Amino acid sequence: MVDQPSTERTADDMVAEADTGARNPANWQGTLILGTCIAWSLFQLYIASRIPGMLAQTTGVSFFANVVTQARFIHLAFAMGLATLAFPLTKSAPRDRIPAYDWVLMLLGVASCLYLVVFRNEIATRPGLWTTTDIVMSAIGMVTLMIAVWRSLGLPLVIIACIFVAFAFFGGYSEWARNITNYGGSSLSKALGHYWMQTEGVFGVALGVSTTMIFLFVLFGAILDRAGGGNWFIQVAIALLGALRGGPAKASVLSSMMTGMISGSSIANTVTTGTFTIPLMKRIGFPAEKAGAVEVASSTNGQLTPPVMGAAAFLMVEYVNIPYIDVVKHAFLPAVISYIALLYIVHLESLKMGLKGLEKPGRRIGVLMIMILFLSGFILLGALTFLMIGLRTLLEPITGNSVYAAVALVAVLYLVLLKISASFPEIKEDKDTNAPPTAPRLTPTLIGGLYFAIPIFILVWNLMVRTDTLDRLSPALSAFWATFFMVIIALTHRPIKAAFRGHDVGNEARAGWGDFVQGLILGARNMIGIGVATGAAGIIVGTISLTGAHQVIGTVIEVISGGNLMVLLILVAVLSLILGMGLPTTANYIVVSSLMAPVIISVGAQVGLVVPLIAVHMFVFYFGILADDTPPVGLAAYAAAAISRGDPIKTGLQGFGYDIRTALLPFLFIFNTDLLLIDVTLGHAIFVFFISLLAMLLFAAATQGYFIAKSRIWESAVLLFIAFMLFRPGFFLDMVEEPYVSASGGAAIELMSEEPDGADIRVLIEGPDFDTGKVRPTTVVIPAVAGDGETALADQGLTVFEEDGRLLLDEPFPGTPLFDQIGTEYDYYADTPVVISAVEVENERMAKEWFFIPALLLLAGVVMIQRPRAKQPAF
Structure with a gap:
């Protein structure tokens, strides 16, 4: 390798x-x-x-x-x-x-x-x-x-x-x-x-995506880092979380998440944030391997966090053929849950080792206050968004479609924030390893660099916010305007602050020019590997389009799995880990999605698993990313070990241990697409978030062997069982009631006709494979047409006729919705006909959420059993 x-x-x-x-x-x-x-x-x-x-x-x-x-x-x-x-x-x-x-x-x-x-x-x-x-x-x-x-x-x-x-x-x-x-x-x-x-x-x-989009986002991150934005992320995280128990490790998680949102490399993320956080973790008592592992787990997960996702988000737009805003929506909840769970794991490690946080001047910030600050941040962001929409609406009769008003507002906001920033001293690095480590105060640290958030806000605004008269910009143009403003910040923030402070403007102007040039250089150098990797990955995609090579891999995995769904997913996960070893994030996703995603779709459909394409791509993407901390290659683990002076293999193993919670998520959203916010209302999305978060925290506690107190083996097993009940309540409901009502022959058409417009209907098809001649099944999902089952089939290009109680299927016409899925997969002119073996519709049954009640009762029992054994406060 x-x-x-x-x-x-x-x-x-x-x-x-x-x-x-x-x-x-x-x-x-x-x-x-x-x-x-x-x-x-x-x-x-x-x-x-x-x-x-x-x-x-x-x-x-x-x-x-x-x-x-x-x-x-x-x-x-x-x-x-x-x-x-x-x-x-x-x-x-x-x-x-x-x-x-x-x-x-x-x-x-x-x-x-x-x-x-x-x-x-x-x-x-x-x-x-x-x-x-x-x-x-x-x-x-x-x-x-x-x-x-x-x-x-x-x-x-x-x-x-x-x-x-x-x-x-x-x-x-x-x-x-x-x-x-x-x-x-x-x-x-x-x-x-x-x-x-x-x-x-x-x-x-x-x-093409590398040319039009990825480079701009990498360049944006490079200029932001050179201008001081990367250090601001780190210092804010340390100021916010550093004084808590195990604070530097928690700050590492938060700063890596913020850096990873715009970074294209988990290795660069590890070094950028780890240079500051790993020595701090060691100074408060973290072993070298665990300090490096926390940074590795944080940095690799940064590639899973919107809006950039290591540039994979833009490739998903092309491969899955959905809008960029939908990719961000689907990726958001698993990323947030994964990071909160990592913070909890770090907290449990600190509890087990009896560690404390950093010394901090001024008033300490408690856990409750931090939660309020996070909530206030979301409220402030929302309020600012609505304010800008309102101002845009008020000014539009005067400005029309001109962007000058928006530019003027941003310029005024930038100068105001610079004026405020100039009233605070510059944040200095803590380089005295002999003195007790300290965390900076939050207010001057946060406000002192708040202007770095403006280009990020511009990026998110252009990508995601829309009014009745203003369409979202493309990811490429959004990145261009965000980068353009980031260039202005890099060139001007130093001399303007110097002018406000009465210092030498010329020296600061030259330093700002140097930051800009170094950002251009760093952005291009960071793109070298991505550029050649996307070209080489195109060879793989081109071979598949030329030869259909992915079918060979699919056949091998199908034979090995024996039709068992869980074995299939585990095999795909392991192969994604292997294929992802030593590859940068972007090439990683291209390779594993090109080879593994079609396998899950085709083989899964044969055993009745029909999931949205985005869920499949997220599954292989997650496991490809985890290769960055998986020994023996695990390049991010080696980078962290170079800073911590720990053993790289142990660092990688420990980092993968922390990332088990991330490895669990892909299996969960394959079976429970609510986690990806697919077809859920806002209220249901909030409910799913809190339940899934609780389940993930319990899973983390079980794998760490510590909850309120050190857990006994059976207590960890119970916590795992509770987590499973919260994540997959449908599993237990399926044991009580059948998930689908099934019918075949003429009764299948009648069953379809009874469904309301747009309801999902599962159609099970069997017939001879076009290449092998062997009869094999597959499952497709079509929308219902109220009162007319035959029309529902015809709308998808399926023509059926009943013969001897069976529904025989004609070959779909090219260009119809299901032609690409089944039109070329079956031999419609063989002696054995292609038939619709059954039709399934969702059964009317009790809500699966009822199974949360026994899970929460079990959790209450574990809490009561462990509480008397607790020897230290939970926080």
């Missing part, structure tokens, strides 16, 4: 090797690397703005106005070029200079990308009829891309991509694979053209 990092290297070295590039020449070559990074960032800002379109309209010349195609080629050219220059090819390769062979590789890689730009018009005239030059350039591009991935990300993704390329060329020679996929192999010209000359492979959806 990948080389295991040594703990003797610093955390910054690990970030350089894994994310930004370990080569940093001091001569003109180093200047070239930095200049290329700046050029890449400026290019991405240019294509994200409206300038290309304006130039095309005024001059008639398109300067990359079509970002769907041309900009992808430039994007990958930058990524491959910088990967070659910034990452040494081997461990022994020079780091203080760029050797000659790297210049050759860089030129070849860039040329293979720019070939598609320079000769784009000629290429467009011969789709599929590739010339010898096309094939040669494609081969060069594929080879140099794999080398760039190897040097910047290690071997895992290279091995996976090469396996799929091999299958594209030689899969047709395997009779077994040919029977499953009906794929007969591919010529060199066809395969290379598919991978490189079209937008089906390397330059597919993944690289």
Whole structure:
């Protein structure tokens, strides 16, 4: 797989090797690397703005106005070029200079990308009829891309991509694979053209999302961090939670969550926040491995937190084909529950070790006050949102669709917050390891950097808020405006505060310019691995579209699982962990979703599991992310161990132990989609949140062996049982009453006709598989049409006729809703007909929430048993 990092290297070295590039020449070559990074960032800002379109309209010349195609080629050219220059090819390769062979590789890689730009018009005239030059350039591009991935990300993704390329060329020679996929192999010209000359492979959806969206969010986070926003997150978290029991660990959780919301890398998140929080945790008594594990668990979970989710949120928009706001809605509740549970785990660890918090000047903030502050923060955010909507409504008759009023409001707010910030002293780092660690006061810390929240508010506003006259912006344009304002902050906040304080404005202005330039550089260097990874992941996606290779994996998992649903999900989870080892978040999601999501959908439907596509993608995404702290690769664990000076394997194992609660969530929202806020009302969503949170906290207490007091084994078992009852009350209800009313033949049509409009109807279909000829089942869900079951089927493209008491099914027409799902899966002209074996509708039965009552009674019993044994206050 990948080389295991040594703990003797610093955390910054690990970030350089894994994310930004370990080569940093001091001569003109180093200047070239930095200049290329700046050029890449400026290019991405240019294509994200409206300038290309304006130039095309005024001059008639398109300067990359079509970002769907041309900009992808430039994007990958930058990524491959910088990967070659910034990452040494081997461990022994020079780091203080760029050797000659790297210049050759860089030129070849860039040329293979720019070939598609320079000769784009000629290429467009011969789709599929590739010339010898096309094939040669494609081969060069594929080879140099794999080398760039190897040097910047290690071997895992290279091995996976090469396996799929091999299958594209030689899969047709395997009779077994040919029977499953009906794929007969591919010529060199066809395969290379598919991978490189079209937008089906390397330059597919993944690289397109990287070009238009991911880069901007990574750049936004980099400039925010360089300007001081990252440190503000950390200091606010320490000021808020540092004085509580085990405060630095809780601050680590909160700061990593805030940083992870906009970060594209769990490793960078670990180092950014861990540099401050891990030493503090050790100073109050946390062992090195546990201190590192808390940071690892916090940072990896940051990739699960909206709005960015390690850039996977934007890929889900494309793959699941739902609006971005829906992705955020579905991901929100599991992320919040997971983080609160991690805070609780940290608290339990502190209780078990008898730890205290940091010393803090001024009044201490209690747990109740912290909860009030959090609630007040949400209320304030909501009030500010409604205020801006109101102001927009009042000003709209004057300003029309102009954004000048909004810009003026933001500018005034920015200057007011800077004026307030200037009245407080700058927050200094606590570097005296001999003195008792202290937490800063909350009020000056929070208000002193509150202006850093403005670009985040702009981002969320543009993405999520909508009025009757103002549509949400696209994620790309939202990120552009947030980044644009972040650039203004980076350039101006230092000199303006200096002016308010009467200090030297010139020095601060130069420092602000340096922050901006360093942000451009850091943003581009952080994107090198993501850029080449999305290109390489496109090879996997392209192979699947060319060959149907995912069907092979699905067949293997189906055979191993034997049709058992839980075994199927566990196998997919383990494979997602393995596939995710050593991959950055973005490539991680592309790989596991391309390979594993179709397996859950197809094999699950055969055993009656029909879940929304977003739930399936979230399932594989969660387990892919957990690979970042899973030994033996677990790069985030090695980064944390480099800071804590602990054992990386023990750190990874402990971190995975903390993340068991996160591993539980995907199984839960597969069976209970309420957790993803799918088809739930606001009141029900609040109810689901509190019940799920209670269940997760009890699960955490059971796995930690400590609740009110140290738990006996049977008490932990009871807590696990209570958590299961709260998470899956439907399991027990299914044992009491059947979940569905079933009918077949003519009675099935009558049953469908009795359902109200839009109600879900489960249709069980059986027939010979198109490839294997074996009879297999599948389940689809269709909406009911009141009073007419045949129309409900016809609306989905299903034509049925009754024969000998069975409902025989004709082949759906192309373009109908269910054609892609079952139209190509069955052989409708075989001797054995395709039939609707049964129709199922939801049974009218008691509410599953009644089972919460015995669960809460059991919990009350555990509380009464443990309370006399408690030796210290709960908080």
